[in-house]
Amino acid sequence: MSTVSSYSARPARHRSGPTPQRPAGLPGTGRLWSRALLLVIWAGVPAVLALWWQNTIPGSLRGGGDYVTAAGRLTGLLAAYLLLVLVALMARVPWLENRVGSDVVARYHRALGEYTVALALAHAVLIILGYAWQSGTNPVAETGTVVLHYPDVLLSAFGLALLVLVGVVSARAVRRKLPYETWYHVHLLVYAAIALAFAHEFAVGTDFSASARNRLLWSGAHIAVASAVLVFRVLVPLRRSLRHQVRVARVVAQGPGVVSIYFTGHALDELGAEAGQFLRWRFLARGLWWQSHPYSLSADPELGQWRITVKNLGDSSAALTRLHPGTRVWFEGPYGTFTERRRDQARKVLLIAGGAGITPIRALYESLPGAGTDVILLYRASHPEDLVLYPELEDIARLRGFGLYPVVGPRTGPRGDPLSAARLRHSVPDIEQRDVYLCGPAGMAEAAEAQLRRVGVPRRRIHREAFEF
Ligand SMILES: Cc1cc2nc3c(=O)[nH]c(=O)nc-3n(C[C@H](O)[C@H](O)[C@H](O)COP(=O)(O)OP(=O)(O)OC[C@H]3O[C@@H](n4cnc5c(N)ncnc54)[C@H](O)[C@@H]3O)c2cc1C
Incomplete structure (x- = not known):
């Protein structure tokens, strides 16, 4: 396993200028x-x-x-x-x-x-x-x-x-x-x-x-x-698995108990995967081939890179840290509605991530159109070392001028919940005008959604991805 984080943000095709239009007639989600x-x-x-x-x-x-x-x-x-x-x-x-x-x-x-x-x-x-x-x-x-x-x-x-x-x-x-x-x-x-x-x-x-x-x-x-x-x-x-011949390209440590897995494959763009989506992955390695697990793409697939980032939570995710390059992968998907097409394209966006929830948010952060404060990311963690993928997020923020705010600390500190309604409004003054994408541990996501409602963001503009079914 390689030990350096090695993903660099690249300028995207539609990253600034007018908002791209989806093909006419393509139905929305939600x-x-x-x-x-x-x-x-x-x-x-x-x-x-x-x-x-x-x-x-x-x-x-x-x-x-x-x-x-x-x-x-x-x-x-x-x-x-x-x-x-x-x-x-x-x-x-x-x-x-x-x-x-x-x-x-x-x-x-x-x-x-x-x-x-x-x-x-x-x-x-x-x-x-x-x-x-x-x-x-x-x-x-x-x-x-x-x-x-x-x-x-x-x-x-x-x-x-x-x-x-x-x-x-x-x-x-x-x-x-x-x-x-x-x-x-x-x-x-x-x-x-x-x-x-x-x-x-x-x-x-x-x-x-x-x-x-x-x-x-x-x-x-x-x-x-x-x-x-x-x-x-x-x-x-x-x-799809036979046609696209997906294999593990490399496994890269991202922080304590977190790895990114990069994939190679044939004509992956045909699959039409979007930032924010997930696939069910089945690694054809000893002890893993009989189970498949859902993991979100942690980079924008439309830029040609397929990658997931996995937090070691149990037996299967722990075993992924020991995968060898070349391992064949079968997959189902891409699936999911946690994508750009879910939002009102005229609105600015607030992304809120916590824990492993950064993975689809990271891909969205990279893929969303606009510049400057059009996109703001609040990244919640208890400790600074839990902010995985942070150097990449900084690269994207620098390149696009997007807002990036780490929100680090305990939920019950002297200043209260860092994602309270008052502090959300302080960090993002036009918050109720934005579409909000939220992904993180269930407790955090529920609490954050309640605060977003308090601050005036209507439910229909809060888009949540749950990491458990
Ligand atoms: C849509 C979606 C996207 C996800 N994206 C990511 C990601 O990008 N990075 C990441 O680290 N984690 C992600 N997860 C969570 C990840 O799938 C589980 O943590 C992983 O399956 C744990 O398996 P395990 O055997 O290591 O742990 P276990 O100890 O077996 O399980 C830990 C938790 O994961 C749940 N879980 C286990 N297997 C599955 C499964 N096949 N389907 C649904 N839930 C399962 C269990 O119910 C339990 O709550 C995602 C989950 C979903 C539903």
Whole structure:
């Protein structure tokens, strides 16, 4: 591993003068797209309810048992629909990753995941209770009958058990205690859960067994989602990794526990990566090939240099410090909406970084158009030695005249939080006129966002990148 920092800021193509225009018709990113996604997800709910409505004969709900069974059918349909949505959200569909944003998609996935497990459990319990009520048997005996004698229900019971397991390991308290890779691999059992549940939906689900058209539509939806997973999670990354032949060029120490990894590759510009985006990297080295981790590009890729900067937080990031030049790299991406196109191009920009959050901010700092105070960077750290990449930032600041302010010290010093509303306004007097890009540890980012709101920056102009999904 080389031990000197060796990245020098280079003048950029569009760095001063008039603001460059994106090609006409290229859609923006952000809240509009998140709302559109929510709308699409919600639109599926009445469609699913319509299935139940259409297959429920008027007047057929006569007693308590019928109502409970109907509730069981409805919860089952909704759980199955949401399971498909959960998988579709994680299919790495480019529109979702690069317009709505991977962090927003992951947030919806997490929230819907909780409802899905609850609905699937409710479905099982309500169906058993409903059948027991209708036939006058006790629920325990009815459970045995339904699970062991109804076609394909035993398989679906295993599917439900897997789903509950995934739900348990995803609960915040449990997830925090598990290594990421364990959580991730257990999570993949959702695919098995869906496969195991599928057969019983057609065999005993009134809404499908009675209608060939519904079976066709339902199968079509499953095939579409499975194809999206295959194409975007497997085939596209495979094709790109083979075509672009990315390799580690060198590993450079940047400070305590922080390294930059430089890459070489074939025709990387074809990938259209933008400053502020991230990729999922899989290093084909011993002990690392079986896992992939997201890291942001820490230099502007449009200047021809692909580089990430990694803070040693756990097993995988620590192992990256020992990578050898020439190591092959497979990747997924580029992904993410933390880019220049998210902002109002007429406005000045404030960048706020903390810790490893400097990586996408560093790339944006280098790539944003303008000069002088058009771009200001506040770089938060507890100690001066934590200001990694600082010499490069100084180079860019010198070259472009951009503002660069290290904000060093404890959060609870005699002068209070260095990112308090009062101090933010003091450092950046026109702060509420700016678009703000914010990336740092969750606690810091949340506190900074609250102070930005206090100082009058509207939420829609605060752009945050989260380093955890
Ligand atoms: C969009 C994005 C961009 C990122 N960019 C950078 C960067 O430029 N530089 C940098 O140092 N770090 C970055 N991170 C964080 C980095 O991905 C994790 O620190 C890294 O994966 C830790 O893995 P580990 O095995 O070393 O540590 P672990 O001890 O396994 O995990 C440490 C933390 O990272 C989370 N994590 C681990 N693996 C993943 C994964 N595959 N996906 C999501 N979260 C994971 C864990 O939940 C835990 O909170 C980024 C994260 C995201 C989501």
